[in-house]
Amino acid sequence: MLVLGIETSCDETGIALYDTDHGLLAQALHSQVAMHNRYGGVVPELASRDHIERIVPLLEQVMAEAGRPLDSIDAIAYTQGPGLAGALLTGAAVATALAFSLNRPVIGVHHLEGHLLSPLLSDDPPAFPFVALLVSGGHTQLLQVDGLGQYTLLGETVDDAAGEAFDKSAKLLELDYPGGPALSALAAQANPDQPDAPVFSLPRPKLKSPDLDFSFSGLKTAVLTQVKKGLPTEHRPWLAREVEEAITDVLVGKSLKALEQTGLNRLVISGGVSANHRLRAKLTDAVKRWPKRRGPLQIHFPPLALCTDNGAMIAYAGARRLAAASPLPAGEALHFDVRPRWPLEELPAA
Ligand code: ATP
Ligand code: MG
Ligand code: FE
Numbered sequence: 001m002l003v004l005g006i007e008t009s010c011d012e013t014g015i016a017l018y019d020t021d022h023g024l025l026a027q028a029l030h031s032q033v034a035m036h037n038r039y040g041g042v043v044p045e046l047a048s049r050d051h052i053e054r055i056v057p058l059l060e061q062v063m064a065e066a067g068r069p070l071d072s073i074d075a076i077a078y079t080q081g082p083g084l085a086g087a088l089l090t091g092a093a094v095a096t097a098l099a100f101s102l103n104r105p106v107i108g109v110h111h112l113e114g115h116l117l118s119p120l121l122s123d124d125p126p127a128f129p130f131v132a133l134l135v136s137g138g139h140t141q142l143l144q145v146d147g148l149g150q151y152t153l154l155g156e157t158v159d160d161a162a163g164e165a166f167d168k169s170a171k172l173l174e175l176d177y178p179g180g181p182a183l184s185a186l187a188a189q190a191n192p193d194q195p196d197a198p199v200f201s202l203p204r205p206k207l208k209s210p211d212l213d214f215s216f217s218g219l220k221t222a223v224l225t226q227v228k229k230g231l232p233t234e235h236r237p238w239l240a241r242e243v244e245e246a247i248t249d250v251l252v253g254k255s256l257k258a259l260e261q262t263g264l265n266r267l268v269i270s271g272g273v274s275a276n277h278r279l280r281a282k283l284t285d286a287v288k289r290w291p292k293r294r295g296p297l298q299i300h301f302p303p304l305a306l307c308t309d310n311g312a313m314i315a316y317a318g319a320r321r322l323a324a325a326s327p328l329p330a331g332e333a334l335h336f337d338v339r340p341r342w343p344l345e346e347l348p349a350a
Helices: 033-037 042-068 085-102 111-121 162-172 180-189 217-228 235-264 279-287 311-324
Strands: 002-007 012-019 023-031 075-081 107-111 128-134 140-147 150-156 264-272 297-300
Touching: 002 042, 002 085, 002 311, 012 042, 012 311, 023 235, 023 279, 023 311, 033 042, 042 085, 075 085, 075 111, 075 311, 085 107, 107 111, 107 311, 111 128, 111 264, 111 311, 128 235, 140 235, 140 297, 150 235, 162 217, 162 235, 180 235, 217 235, 235 264, 235 279, 264 279, 279 297
Parallel strands: 002 075, 075 107, 128 264, 264 297
Antiparallel strands: 002 012, 012 023, 128 140, 140 150
């Protein structure tokens, strides 16, 4: 079955064609980062308008790359929420209209289920059950995943998301939005063994607490305090490094705690922050220190290109949902709605 995926929840227009027999055939992405950059964040109205302009050319590009005509599409999946209402409406309208004209089923996908399942698109996909660490720009959650739609929330951030902590700290360091990759690149310039290396020490919020919740807003305040004290330009890489270490220490610590509490030994990371190489390195290291008596620890990430928003994860999640649905959702109705706020736990089990 050939499933078209359409992602427009925020500032990326993502289109992809996923074949349930042969995997991902083609995908295209347009990021609006440059457009929103001068505002220091996403401007919702500009985002919707840009999706309108990009979506059809990207669709044509994907179909051409896959070498398939439009009418070879068997079903269409689009991001129904959560996200910016206007941006979501763009993708929903195109998906519904296309499904109507082709007379194919159309399915609304939960954006976070897309992220959550994206590691299943890797060459070495994890099996259920697993502990999922979902770390994106708007969310930081630990979940126990027993199957499609069987998600138990174990813990989540009580304030900022991990990606937000990266972005806000980066802004304080005068880096461009979105700051995660930029802060990480700046941090890589710091050599901790340099004799005159400045020493910064930021808090690891909630690292030692027995619960599985996170809190990152205090970290941002601590960075602000450092910056206000006067931060020489040449010291910026070391502060960036300490920010990255603090955030990833907490993410790793809490993930291992979640494995301990659930008794599981499979951890799956997803969302934009799962692209972070320090997070990947620390988790890979944790495998070596994992007690033998608990069986081998498996850690799975999405392919690097599929960590941040993309159409492939929406096509894939849609394909999984469709495979479990009976009867298939009808394609003839020209009705759709979006869900800008939509808790993941409200999804039904498949
Ligand atoms: P949500 O999925 O919660 O609605 P979103 O779609 O905006 O939010 P994603 O696209 O999954 O989030 O991820 C974007 C976030 O990932 C940004 O906060 C960005 O700074 C962060 N990010 C991306 N790459 C890296 C990296 N290499 N290191 C750290 N953070 C990163
Ligand atoms: Mg984005
Ligand atoms: Fe996202």
